[in-house]
Amino acid sequence: MERQPINFRTSRARPRRGAIIVIVIWAVAIAAVIVGAAQVLAFRQAAMGREAIAKVEARWAARAGIEETIAVLEYHTEEPDPTDARQMFKDLEKCADGELASGSWEIRHTEDGVEIPGPQDEHAKINVNGANRLVLLELANMTMDVADGIVDWRDNDANPGLMGAERDFYVNRDAGYVPRDAPFRSVAELELVAGAFPSSVRGEDANLNGRLDPNENDGALSEPQDDADGMLDAGWSAALTARSTVSLIGSGGEPKLDLKSATAEEMQERLGVNAQQAAALTQFAKGPSAKLEMLLTQDLGSLSSGGRSGSQNQAQNGRQPSGRQSGRSSSGGQQGQNSRVPSLDSQQLRKIFQEATLDAPGTYVPGKLNLNTAPPSVLRALLPDDPISADAIVSQRGASSSGLLAISDLLGSSRITPQALAAIAPYADTQSYVFTITSRGRAMTTGLEVEITAVVDRSTLPARILEYREQ
Ligand SMILES: [Ca+2]
Ligand SMILES: [Ca+2]
Ligand SMILES: [Ca+2]
Ligand SMILES: [Ca+2]
Known part of the structure; x- marks a missing residue:
């Protein structure tokens, strides 16, 4: 009788026990899911942590x-070292690759489509703010309207060139901007000029880092369109820069001597000229149109006595008369009224181009092409009608282990006329101040890469960073 309830309880307990088992199984299952999820999360966090660490390692290696x-x-x-134009570049190449305990870096730039060690010398390119339309027209895909448009963009007047475009043009087509009417600040700014396309400005170098990235070498698989030939065609950005600058410091490390205000004593000390030559230089520098490049084509004696305006114009127009003038090297000078002034010898001329200036203080002067580092293709663009001189510069610089120390060093070449030199002297010399450093850092542990690009100007101390970006 007493068993009934027990049986009853037992029969009622069975389903309850079953329910408990189900609950326990569920609890175990849920716990397993939670533990599993926690594990995945922890694993993911650890992986993210590792990646974050690798990123820091790569970043600091690049830095x-x-x-x-x-x-x-x-x-x-x-x-x-004013006696060696190459030493800095050798030293830069030495630190193009390096290692830290946690990572390594490599610095490369592209020349003629191929990556080579070291930073990009912005002075190996023509400054777009100094390039005239003939020079611009040497570039691939450059058309006359765009060349004129580039000049209109940077000049400070409102008169369009023959096929150019000024403010009105941009306003009328609702461009949303107008020409700067001042020097370009970057090569990318060229893309704002009417008719200039990014494909011409950058070519395959979509991110303008001067290096061949995977998407720039895979054809049409990803932007940009490229020919997947393992070479970087960087369009106009390979030959043009807006970054190069002129320095107020001479090759010897002291501020340049302003010939318009320097004393005769300073000239004798810094330039190695004698009293007579210093007096003649002072006289020459007083002329309102005096330019250093005139010393390449004319004798100091004739320049200081008023100059021969005919040959000045020749120099400025870049015309090349058939023969070379040789008066400078003869001791007596040319037939100038001031013929007793001893001609400047090659050492003195070199010092003048290394240490002196006639640029009015504070005026904007576009940076100059370094004749030591410009690729042959860029030299030919600078001398559009004169490939012989361009090639002669390449062979002349190659013949000297220390490189060209001043543009006047090229006066020794029989294949380059002084007139051709004088024509390029406002746009070319033998120094480099601005470099684009593209440094790719790699983490030792995972191989993760971080790239830093910095544009650095060493014309003042400390060096100035003009641009800095990471990717
Ligand atoms: Ca303008
Ligand atoms: Ca690139
Ligand atoms: Ca592509
Ligand atoms: Ca290519």
Whole structure:
């Protein structure tokens, strides 16, 4: 009788026990899911942590490459060697690759489509703010309307060139902007000029880092369109820059001597000229149209006595008369009224181009092409009608282990006329101040890469960073 309830309880307990088992199984299952999820999360966090660490390692490795390069650039501003134009570039190449405990870096730039060690010398390119339309027309895909449009963009007047475009044109087509009417600040700004396309400005170098990235070498698989030939065609950006600058510091590390205000004593000391030559230089510098390049084509004696305006014009127009003038090297000078002034010898001329200036203080002067580092293709663009002189510069610089120390060094070449030299002298010399350092850092652990690009100007101390970007 008493069993009934027990049986009853037992029979009622069975389903309850079953329910408990189900609950327990569920609880175990849920716990397993939670533990599993926590594990996945922890694993993911660990992976993210590792990646974050790798990113930091890669970033600091890239940064170390930038810092080391800046140190080399500053050293050569502080302790320049005016007798060797190549040493700085050798030193830059030495720190193009480096290692830290946690990562490594490599600094490369592209020349004629191929990556080579070291930063990009912005002075190996023509400054777009100094390039005339003939020089611009040497570039691939350049048309007359765009060349004129580039000149209109940077000049400060409102008169369009023959096929150019000024403010009205941009306003009428609702461009949303008007020409700067001042020097370009970057090569990318060229893309704002009417008719200039990014494909012409950048070519395959879509991110303008001067290096061949995977998407720039895969054809049509990804933007941009490229020919997947393993070479970087960087369009106009390979030959043009807006970054190069002129320095107020001479090759010896001291501020340049302004010939318009320098004393005769300073000239004798800095330029190695004698009293008579210093007096003649002072007289020459007083002329309102005096330009250093006139010293390449004319004798100091004739320049100081008023100059021969005919040959001045020749120099400025870049015309090349058939023969070379040779008066400079003869001791007596030319037939100038001031013929007793001894001609400047090659050492003195070199010093003048290294240490002196006639640029009015404070005026904007576009940076100059470095004749030591410009690729042959860029030299030919600078000398549009004169490939012989362009090639002669390449062979002349190659013949000297120290490179060209001043543009006047090229007066020794029989294949380059002084007139051709004088024509390019406003746009070319033998120094480089601005470099684009593209440093790719790699983490030792995972191989993750971070790239830093910095544009650095060493014409002042400390060096200035003009642009800095990471990707
Ligand atoms: Ca203008
Ligand atoms: Ca690139
Ligand atoms: Ca592509
Ligand atoms: Ca290519």
